[in-house]
Amino acid sequence: MKQLITGGARSGKSALAQARALEWQQQTDGKVVVIATATAEGQEMAQRIAHHQSRRPNSWQLLEAPRNLGDLLAKHSQPNTLIMVDCLTLWLSNELFGGDWPMAKEALLDALPGLPGPLILIGNEVGQGVVPLGEGNRRFVDECGWLQQHLSPLMDRVTLTLAGLPLELKECS
Incomplete structure (x- = not known):
């Protein structure tokens, strides 16, 4: 199953994704690989990364990959x-x-349809506020929205999180 979990900052996305991954692991005795895309640029970001790491089981494999996500998914996806x-x-x-x-x-x-294993993608909803100042900021918000629009049809399940609560937008059985 391929899932997209989206929502605002600190909405509960990662906690929900981790709970779903843990449940899957317990049901299947499978392996979980976390691909972390953040880079620790500054103390505040390093603290955010440490917070996320502390909430994950030690048995989960961590790959740090700020770029080339499609290639990495194709390389590591297994049933x-x-x-x-x-x-x-x-x-x-x-x-x-x-x-x-x-x-x-x-x-x-291109990589997503051919992946043989389960996948959980976590992303932010950033376009629900005011239109940001600056061309680069507006482009980022636009690209984020378009990315999630292009991903949703490829996903079996799409969940929006608000205040720590999941709202199922799409669920295929």
């Missing part, structure tokens, strides 16, 4: 391995402002 990507929004930022965003997005979208 008995759930991959959790935390988070798409930081990956988008890394590719948009330091990589080749159109190619990276295309590689991700």
Whole structure:
């Protein structure tokens, strides 16, 4: 099953994704791989990363990958391995402002249908507030929205989190 969990900052996305991954692991005795896209630039971000790491089981494998997500998913996806990507929004930022965003997005979208294993993607809803100042900021918000619109049809399940509560937007049985 391929899932997208989206919501605002501190809405409970990662906690929900971790609970679903743990439940899957307990039911299947499978392996969980976390692909972390953040880079520790500054103490505040390092603290955020440490917080996320402290909430995950030590048995889960961690891959740090700020870029080239499509290739990494294709390389590591297996039927008995759930991959959790935390988070798409930081990956988008890394590719948009330091990589080749159109190619990276295309590689991700091309890889998804062929992945043999379960997948949980975590991303932020960033376009529900005011229109941001600055061309780069507006482009980031637009690209984030378009990315999730392109991902949703490829997902079996899409969940929006608000105040720590999941709202199922799409669920295929």
